[in-house]
Amino acid sequence: MLTAGIDLGGTGIKTGIVTEAGEIIAKVACPTAPERGPEIVARDMAQTVLDALAQAGKTQDELASIGIGVPGIEDPSRGIVPFLTNLGWHETPLRALIQRHIDKPVYIANDATAACVAEAVAGVTVGTRSSVLVTLGTGVGGGVLIDGKPFVGAHGVATEIGHITIKFDGEPCSCGHLGCFERYASATALIREGKKAAAAHPEGQIARAMAENRGELTAKMVIDAAKIGDPAAVELFDRYTTWLAIGLAVLVNAYDPEVIALGGGVSAAGDFLLNPVRQKLPNHIFFRTMPYARIELATLGNDAGIIGAAMLRG
C-alpha cells in the first residue's frame, strides 16, 4: 500500500506519495500562509495529497493513510495539536480538519520525530532499532526511536531535546528558561557567537564576510570562516562542537541509542562538524570504555519530513 506524507512548515507544505520502502513517487508543494487559519490550510493540505496521487497515477483506494509531521506535538489524549507556534495556531484539531476532505486514517507527529523515522526507513539509521535524530537548525529538534518505534512519552512531551538544560545559569532561551541545549547547538548559537567574534575582531574573516553581506550573518558564513582557518572562527567553532558533544553525551546517558544522527542546516558542514564531535564525545560520556552510540550525519535532507510522516502508523 501507499501512504501520503505531509511536512507542514511555517512557510511551506510539502507532500509526497510514498512506498512502503520509503520511496517518494510523487511530490507536491504549496505555501502554508498560516494566517489564513487551520481550516483553509488543512483544505490545501488535503488537496496536495489528491494532487500528488493524481501525479503518481494512483487513486484514493490505493492510499492507506496520511501522516503529518508538524513543528509541534500532538496531545495524544485529545487528538489536538495544542501549539504550532511557528504558524500562530493553538488547539488545532488537525486530524479532523484533514478528514473532512479525505476519509483516511491521519497520524500526526513532531517533525523531528518523523525525520527520525525516515532516517531509520531509508536513511543513515537503516537497520537500527534505536536512534536519535538531532536537528541543528534555527532551534534544536529531536526525534527518538526505541524498539523501532517513535518514542513520545506518556503525555506526548518526551524528546524535547532542544530544551534540555545543559547550563542552568546559562544563555536565556526563547522558552523562558536558561541554558537550554539549543542555545548552544543551534545555527542561532553559531550566529550569536559569530556576531560577538565579529565585534571583537573587526579585522577578522567573520566581520569581513558580514560586511560583504549587508551586515547579515549566517551560520554557514561562520563555519566557512572556520574552514579557512580564521582564528576567532576556529576558536568559536571549537567551542560550538564542545557544546554539541556535551549535549550529545546527555542523550547517550539518557537514551543510549545505537546511532545519533545529526541533521538540520548546520549538519551541511559535513565532516568538518562530524570529526570534532566524534572526537570530543568520549570526553563527556560516563561509561567511556563501554560501547556507545555512533554519531552520523543524517542523509535524507529535506525529504526526511515527507518520508517519515508517510511512515507514521497508529
Place this chain on the structure above:
Amino acid sequence: MLTAGIDLGGTGIKTGIVTEAGEIIAKVACPTAPERGPEIVARDMAQTVLDALAQAGKTQDELASIGIGVPGIEDPSRGIVPFLTNLGWHETPLRALIQRHIDKPVYIANDATAACVAEAVAGVTVGTRSSVLVTLGTGVGGGVLIDGKPFVGAHGVATEIGHITIKFDGEPCSCGHLGCFERYASATALIREGKKAAAAHPEGQIARAMAENRGELTAKMVIDAAKIGDPAAVELFDRYTTWLAIGLAVLVNAYDPEVIALGGGVSAAGDFLLNPVRQKLPNHIFFRTMPYARIELATLGNDAGIIGAAMLRG
C-alpha cells in the same frame, strides 16, 4: 512461582524470596566484604538464596530465577558486569559465578533500575507503564521503565541520570566531568553546601549541629536546620530543591514518564522535599500547559532492591 532477589551493595548482601505480587516471604543478609573477591562473594550470595529458601520452607524446584541488583551495569553483549566501583571489581562474570552454585536463570540489573521495577510492582508507581526512579543518596541514581519494562538502552548504558550535565562549567564530579546532576541533587551536595553555610555563618544552626556532632555533617542535619527555619539552611535548601527541579525537568523533557519517584536518603525529608519540588517543576519544563509527570516519594525503602531484583526477567 517464586523468585530470589539479591541486592548487592558495597557493604552488605540482602537477599529475599519474593512472590509474583512482590511480597518478600523470607529475607537473609550478610556482609559483602568485597575484598575477598567475586568468587567467594558469589558463593555467599548463592548461599543466602539457599538459606532464604530454607527459611521460607521452600525448595529450589519452587524457584524460577535469581535476580541481582548491582551498583553498576551489566554489559548485555558479554554477560559481564564491567564495573562495580564500590566493590573494587572489574569485568565480573557474576551470572556464571552464581550459576556454579545454583542452576537457575540469573538476571542482573542496575540497583536503581531494580528499585524502579519494585516501585511499579509493589510501590508508588503501581498501575503505571512508564516511570522514573531517582535515588537521592551519596550520588544520584536512576531507573526508567518504558512500556512497563526496564529501559537500559542499546548498550546497557542508558538512564545514567546522575551524570547528566546540568551545568557544563559547574561543580567537578567524581566521574571526571563538570556539572553533573548528582553534584547538585545528592546528599553529598547538601553536605557540601551545608559546610559552606556553616563556615559563612558560624552562629547558625548548621555550624551548631556540626559542633555537637564532632564536626561531622550529614544531609539530615542540613535538612533539619532548614526545617526549624535557620536562614542559611532555608536558603541552601531552597537552592537545592531548585536544582533538583531543574534536573527533574530534564527527565520530563527526555522521558516524559507518568510518574517520577524520589527515593534514597534525601527523600526521607518527605513533604518538606516534595512540596517545593512539585511547586518549582512547572517553572522548568518546556510544555507548561500539557500534562506532565507526577512527582511522588518512593515507598518501598530498603526492600526495593530485593523486590525489584526478584522481578527481573530475561
